[in-house]
Amino acid sequence: MIAFLTSHSPADWILVAAATAVATPAVAAAVALARVPERGLRRIAVAATGVAVAASLAVTVLWSTTDGTTIARGPRLGGGSLVHVDGLTAVLMPYASLIALAVVLVRPRRSIDPRSIARKLIGCSATLAMFLTAHPAALVIMWVVTALPTWHSTRATPGGRAAARVFAIAMASAAATVALGTALLIADPPWERSGGPLGAAGGWLVAIAVMIRKGIVPFHSWYPAIFAGAPMSTALAATMPQVAAYTAVRLLVGHADGVGTELVVLSNFAIVTAVYGAALAVVQRDLRGFIGFLAMSQSALTLAGLAGSLPMELTGALCVWISSGLALTGIGLVTWAIESRAGAISLEIPQGRFWDAPALASFFLLFGLATIGVPGTLSFVADDLIVSGALDERLGGGLMIVAATVLAAIAVIRAWFEVFGGPTAADSPRHEILPRERAALSALVLILFGFGLWPAPLVNSLDRAAEKLLRPIDSPPSLEKASSP
Amino acid sequence: MTGHDFVSTLIVLQLAAPAASLVVIGLPALFDRNLSETATRRVVGGGFGVGFMAGLCMFAVLASRRFAPEIVHAGTWFRVGHHEATIHLVADALSVPYVCFSSGLCWLINAFAGKYMHREPGFTRFFVLLAVFGTGMNLMVLADSIDVLFAGWECVGISSALLIGFFLERTNAIRAALRGYVTYRICDVGLLAASVVVHRAVGTGDFDRLFGPEWPHAPCLVSSTTASIVSLLIVFAAMGKTAQVPFSGWLPRAMEGPTPSSAIFYGALSIHAGAYVLLRCGPLLDASPVASTCLILIGAASAAHASVVGRVQTDLKSMLAYASMTQASLILVEIGLGWRVIPLVHVVGHAILRSLQILRSPSALHDRHELEAAIGGHPQLGGWSPLAWLPSGAREAAYRIALERGYEEMAVGRFVVGPLTRLLERAAEAESRWVAWLAGERKGTRM
Numbered sequence: 001m002i003a004f005l006t007s008h009s010p011a012d013w014i015l016v017a018a019a020t021a022v023a024t025p026a027v028a029a030a031v032a033l034a035r036v037p038e039r040g041l042r043r044i045a046v047a048a049t050g051v052a053v054a055a056s057l058a059v060t061v062l063w064s065t066t067d068g069t070t071i072a073r074g075p076r077l078g079g080g081s082l083v084h085v086d087g088l089t090a091v092l093m094p095y096a097s098l099i100a101l102a103v104v105l106v107r108p109r110r111s112i113d114p115r116s117i118a119r120k121l122i123g124c125s126a127t128l129a130m131f132l133t134a135h136p137a138a139l140v141i142m143w144v145v146t147a148l149p150t151w152h153s154t155r156a157t158p159g160g161r162a163a164a165r166v167f168a169i170a171m172a173s174a175a176a177t178v179a180l181g182t183a184l185l186i187a188d189p190p191w192e193r194s195g196g197p198l199g200a201a202g203g204w205l206v207a208i209a210v211m212i213r214k215g216i217v218p219f220h221s222w223y224p225a226i227f228a229g230a231p232m233s234t235a236l237a238a239t240m241p242q243v244a245a246y247t248a249v250r251l252l253v254g255h256a257d258g259v260g261t262e263l264v265v266l267s268n269f270a271i272v273t274a275v276y277g278a279a280l281a282v283v284q285r286d287l288r289g290f291i292g293f294l295a296m297s298q299s300a301l302t303l304a305g306l307a308g309s310l311p312m313e314l315t316g317a318l319c320v321w322i323s324s325g326l327a328l329t330g331i332g333l334v335t336w337a338i339e340s341r342a343g344a345i346s347l348e349i350p351q352g353r354f355w356d357a358p359a360l361a362s363f364f365l366l367f368g369l370a371t372i373g374v375p376g377t378l379s380f381v382a383d384d385l386i387v388s389g390a391l392d393e394r395l396g397g398g399l400m401i402v403a404a405t406v407l408a409a410i411a412v413i414r415a416w417f418e419v420f421g422g423p424t425a426a427d428s429p430r431h432e433i434l435p436r437e438r439a440a441l442s443a444l445v446l447i448l449f450g451f452g453l454w455p456a457p458l459v460n461s462l463d464r465a466a467e468k469l470l471r472p473i474d475s476p477p478s479l480e481k482a483s484s485p
Numbered sequence: 486m487t488g489h490d491f492v493s494t495l496i497v498l499q500l501a502a503p504a505a506s507l508v509v510i511g512l513p514a515l516f517d518r519n520l521s522e523t524a525t526r527r528v529v530g531g532g533f534g535v536g537f538m539a540g541l542c543m544f545a546v547l548a549s550r551r552f553a554p555e556i557v558h559a560g561t562w563f564r565v566g567h568h569e570a571t572i573h574l575v576a577d578a579l580s581v582p583y584v585c586f587s588s589g590l591c592w593l594i595n596a597f598a599g600k601y602m603h604r605e606p607g608f609t610r611f612f613v614l615l616a617v618f619g620t621g622m623n624l625m626v627l628a629d630s631i632d633v634l635f636a637g638w639e640c641v642g643i644s645s646a647l648l649i650g651f652f653l654e655r656t657n658a659i660r661a662a663l664r665g666y667v668t669y670r671i672c673d674v675g676l677l678a679a680s681v682v683v684h685r686a687v688g689t690g691d692f693d694r695l696f697g698p699e700w701p702h703a704p705c706l707v708s709s710t711t712a713s714i715v716s717l718l719i720v721f722a723a724m725g726k727t728a729q730v731p732f733s734g735w736l737p738r739a740m741e742g743p744t745p746s747s748a749i750f751y752g753a754l755s756i757h758a759g760a761y762v763l764l765r766c767g768p769l770l771d772a773s774p775v776a777s778t779c780l781i782l783i784g785a786a787s788a789a790h791a792s793v794v795g796r797v798q799t800d801l802k803s804m805l806a807y808a809s810m811t812q813a814s815l816i817l818v819e820i821g822l823g824w825r826v827i828p829l830v831h832v833v834g835h836a837i838l839r840s841l842q843i844l845r846s847p848s849a850l851h852d853r854h855e856l857e858a859a860i861g862g863h864p865q866l867g868g869w870s871p872l873a874w875l876p877s878g879a880r881e882a883a884y885r886i887a888l889e890r891g892y893e894e895m896a897v898g899r900f901v902v903g904p905l906t907r908l909l910e911r912a913a914e915a916e917s918r919w920v921a922w923l924a925g926e927r928k929g930t931r932m
Contacts, residue, residue, distance in 0.1 A: 161924075162921075162924030162925070162926055163924070165923070165924050165925060166920055166923045166924050169923060221916065221919055221920050221923060224916065224920070225920045225923075225924070276912075279909055279912075280909060280912060280913050280916065282909060283906060283909040283910050283913050284913065289913075310566065311565065311566050312565045312566045312567075312568050315565050350656055350659055352653075352654065354653045354654075355606075355653075355654070359517060362514075362515065365647075366515075369643065374639055374640075374643055375621075375624075375636035375637075375639050375640055376640075380636070381562075381563065381570075384570060384632070385565060385568070387677075387681070388568050388684060389568075395681070395685070398681055399678065399681065402674060402677045402678065402681070403674070406670050406671065406673065406674055406677075409666075409670050410666070410667050410670055413646060413662075413663065413666050414663055417650055417653075417659040417662060417663050418659075420653060421650060421653045421654075421656070421658075421659035422653070422654065422656055422659065423654050423655075423656070424654060433517075438516070438517075442515065442516070445515070455562065455563045456562070456563045456564075459563040459564075459565060460563075463565050463566070
C-alpha cells in the first residue's frame with residue numbers, strides 16, 4: 001500500500017482529486033435523472049457536492065505541498081494546456097464547489113425536482129472543469145456549457161422567460177465574440193511574443209466578451225434581470241463562479257507585452273460599473289433587484305484589479321473574487337430562505353421580518369458586513385489590497401473604488417433595515433432556521449470571518465498564484481526565479 | 486520581561502480582552518445558544534474590566550517614565566510584495582489616559598445596561614454590539630497607523646448605527662439608524678482618502694513617518710501641502726462622527742437607541758472620536774493653517790447652530806444631543822486653535838457629565854419631583870442668554886429658525902439628497918425599461 005502511494009507523485013494525486021471533483025457531480029446528475037425518489041434527491045446532491053468540496057480541498061492541500069510548478073497535461077494550444085492546475089485552480093475549485101454545496105443545502109424543498117437538481121450538478125461539474133483548463137478552445141467550449149444550465153433553468157421557471165431571453169441575447173453575443181477573439185489569439189498568440197494586429201484584435205474581442213459575461217456597463221442588463229427572473233440558485237450559479245474573470249485571467253493576463261490596452265480599458269469600465277451598480281443598489285425597490293445590482297458592482301471590482309501589473313493588485317482582485325462571491329452567495333441564500341417562507345420581499349417600506357426570522361436576520365447582517373469590508377472580514381483585506389494596488393498605479397481608479405465600497409455599504413445596511421426592521425404583524429408566524437440552512441450559512445460565515453482575522457494563508461497562496469499569472473508563459477525558469485521577491 | 490515587553494503585553498490585552506468577550510458571547514448566539522443575561526453581562530464586563538486594569542497598569546508604567554512613548558509592533562497581519570499590513574500600536578500621553586477613560590466608561594455602562602436591558606428582547610445583541618464598540622474604540626485609540634485607526638473607526642461606526650436601530654420594530658429608529666450610517670459612511674470617505682494620500686506620500690500608513698512620537702509636541706515630518714491635504718480630509722471625516730454642520734441632522738435622531746448606548750456613544754465616546762483623531766494628528770494640523778482655520782470655522786458654526794437649536798427642543802434627549810454637539814464643536818475649535826491638553830481635559834469632563842445626564846434622563850421627572858420636594862417648591866429659572874439682547878422681531882426669527890433646526894436638513898434634502906436620489910431612481914427606471922425592451926415585453930410592462 002505504502003509502495004503504491006509513494007510510487008505516485010503529488011501531481012498524480014492532484015489530478016485524481018481534481019477528476020473526482022469534476023466527475024462526481026456529473027455522475028450524480030445522471031443518477032438524479034434516473035428514477036430516484038424525490039426525498040433522496042437532496043441527499044444525492046449534498047453527497048455529490050460534498051465529495052466535490054472534499055476532493056477540491058484535497059487539490060488545495062496537495063498543491064500547497066508542491067513547489068508551485070504548474071501541472072499541465074494533454075494537448076497544448078496557444079497559452080495553455082487542456083488540463084492545467086496552478087495556484088489559481090487550487091483556490092477556485094474549493095470556492096466553486098463550496099458554493100454549490102451551500103446552494104443545495106439551502107434549496108427549499110419545493111424547488112427540488114430531478115431536472116433542477118441535475119442542472120445544478122451539471123453546472124457545478126462544468127464550472128469545476130472550466131477551472132481545470134487553460135486551453136483556449138476548451139475555455140470557449142466550457143464558456144458555452146456553463147451558460148446552458150442557467151438559461152434552461154431560467155426558461156423553465158414560471159415567469160422567467162423574459163429573463164431567459166435577456167440572458168440568451170447576452171450569452172449568445174458573448175459566446176460568438178469570445179469564440180472569434182480566441183481564434184484570433186490562437187492565430188497570433190500574444191503569450192509567446194509581441195502581439196501582431198490579429199492578436200490585438202483577438203484580445204479586444206475577448207475583452208468585450210468578458211464585459212458581456214461579467215455584466216460590465218454597458219453590457220450589464222442581464223445581471224439584474226437574471227436575479228429578478230430566475231431561481232436564486234440559478235442566479236448565484238450564473239454569477240458567483242465568475243467564469244468570465246477566469247477566462248480573462250487565462251487569455252488576457254501574462255502577455256509578453258505586459259498589460260494589454262484592452263485589459264486597462266476593461267478595468268476602467270469595471271470601476272465605473274462598480275460605482276454604478278452600487279449606486280443603483282441603493283435605490284432598488286425589491287430585495288432581488290438590490291442583490292442583482294450589488295452583485296454586479298462587486299463582481300466588477302474583481303475585474304478592476306486584473307489590469308494591474310503588480311501582483312498586489314491581482315492578489316486583491318482574486319481576494320475580492322473569493323470574498324464577495326462567498327458573501328453574496330450568503331446574502332442570496334438567506335434571501336431565498338426568507339422568500340420560500342414569506343414570498344417576495346419589497347424594500348419600499350420596512351418589512352418587519354426580524355422577529356419572524358431572527359437567525360436569518362443575523363446571517364443576512366453578517367454576510368452584509370462581510371460584503372462591505374468591515375474590519376475582521378475577508379472583504380476588508382480584499383478592499384485594502386485592491387485599493388492599495390490600484391493606488392500604486394491609478395489614483396483616480398483607487399478613489400472610485402473607495403466610492404463604490406461606500407455606496408455598497410449604504411445599500412447593504414439600508415436593505416437590512418428595510419427587510420428586518422419595522423413593525424411585525426401580531427399574527428406573523430415565526431420562521432425558525434432549519435439545521436441544514438444553519439450548517440451551510442455558518443460554514444460560509446466562519447470562512448469569511450476566519451480568513452478575515454487570519455488572512456495570511458489565503459493571501460499568500462493567492463499572491464503566489466498572482467505572481468505566476470503575471471509572468472509571460474514561456475519565460476525560462478531562471479527569469480521566474482529572478483522576478484520572485 | 487523588559488519594560489517594553491510589559492507594555493506590549495498590556496496593550497495587546499487592551500484589545501484582546503473585549504474582543505475575546507465578543508467571541509464568547511457572539512459565537513454561541515450564532516448557533517442559537519445565547520448565554521444567560523448574567524453570564525453575558527459578566528463576560529462583556531470582564532473584557533472591559535481587564536482592559537481597564539491593563540490601562541491603569543500601562544498608565545502607571547508610562548507615568549514612571551514621564552510618558553515617554555512606546556510603539557508596539559503587535560504583528561504582521563498579512564504581507565503581499567512590498568505591501569505589509571502591520572498592526573502598530575502606541576502607548577503615549579494621549580492614548581493611555583484616553584484608553585483608560587474609554588475602557589472604564591464602557592465597563593460602567595456595561596454594569597448599568599445589565600439592569601436597564603433586563604428581559605429586553607435583543608439583550609445579547611446589545612452586548613455583542615457593545616463589545617464590538619469597545620474593541621473598535623480601543624483599536625482606534627491605540628492605533629499608530631492610519632490603517633489600524635480606520636479599522637477601529639469602522640467598528641465604532643457600524644456598532645453605532647446598529648444600536649441606533651436597536652428597536653427594530655420602530656420605524657423611526659431604523660430611519661434614524663440609516664441616516665446616521667449614511668452620514669458616517671459619506672464622511673468615512675475623508676479618512677479613506679486620507680489613508681490613500683498618506684500611503685502615496687510616505688509609502689506606509691504609520692504615523693511615525695508623518696510626525697514624531699512625542700505627543701503633543703511632535704514635529705510634522707511631511708511637506709505642508711501633504712499635511713494640509715491629509716488634515717482637511719481628516720477634518721471632513723471628523724465632521725460626520727462629531728455631527729458638525731451640515732452633517733448634524735443624525736445626532737438628535739440617534740437618541741432612538743437604548744439609553745445606555747446613547748450615553749456612551751453620543752454623550753461620551755463616539756461623539757468625540759473625531760476630536761480624538763484630530764488630537765492624534767495634531768502635528769499635521771499645526772503645519773496646516775488652512776485646515777486649522779477650517780476646523781475653527783466649522784466648529785464655531787456648529788457650536789452656534791447647536792446652541793440655538795438646542796434651546797427650543799421639547800424633549801430631554803434632543804436637548805442633550807444638541808448640548809453634546811455644542812461641546813463637541815467647541816472642542817474642535819480648541820483643537821483648531823492649536824491647544825492640545827485643554828481639549829483632552831474638555832473631552833473627558835464633558836463625556837462624564839453628558840453620559841451621566843443621558844443615563845439619568847429616563848428618571849428626569851422623578852429627579853425633578855425629588856428636587857422640588859426637597860426645596861419645597863419650584864426651583865427658580867435663571868441663567869443668561871445672548872438671545873435676550875436681541876430685539877423682539879429678531880428673537881422671533883431666531884426662534885423660528887431654531888424650530889426648523891436652522892433649515893439645515895431642509896437644505897441638505899432639497900439640494901443634495903433629493904436630486905441625487907431622483908437621478909438614481911430615474912437611472913433605475915431607465916434600466917427597467919431597457920431590460921423590458923430586450924425581453925420583448927409590451928410597452929408599459931416592467932420586469
